Amino acid sequence: MNQEIYCSVSSCHYWDSGNHCKANKIFVVSDDLGVQEPDTYDVMQASTAPQTPTNNCMETCCKTFVLKGKPEVKVDGAYKQS
Numbered sequence: 001m002n003q004e005i006y007c008s009v010s011s012c013h014y015w016d017s018g019n020h021c022k023a024n025k026i027f028v029v030s031d032d033l034g035v036q037e038p039d040t041y042d043v044m045q046a047s048t049a050p051q052t053p054t055n056n057c058m059e060t061c062c063k064t065f066v067l068k069g070k071p072e073v074k075v076d077g078a079y080k081q082s
């Protein structure tokens with residue numbers, strides 16, 4: 001599957017110029033779940049995670065976000081594509 005994901009969160013490790021997300025996978029969850037779960041809860045759990053319906057985009061978050069330079073880059077199960 002060849003998809004393009006655009007994202008303006010330039011402080012993220014996976015962000016690249018042109019507002020491209022270079023993560024090989026991302027996991028989007030509800031804000032409520034995103035707050036509850038640690039950084040290790042990410043793409044590795046995505047296919048078996050419970051559904052988290054929301055009412056609007058403001059209630060969703062990218063769980064794969066990790067601040068550039070942080071060690072959590074290694075625990076989320078995603079990698080940055082070249």
Ligand code: SF4
Nearest residue numbers: 007012015021062065
């Ligand atoms: S991992 Fe999420 S927050 Fe980071 S660049 Fe991709 S879409 Fe944006």
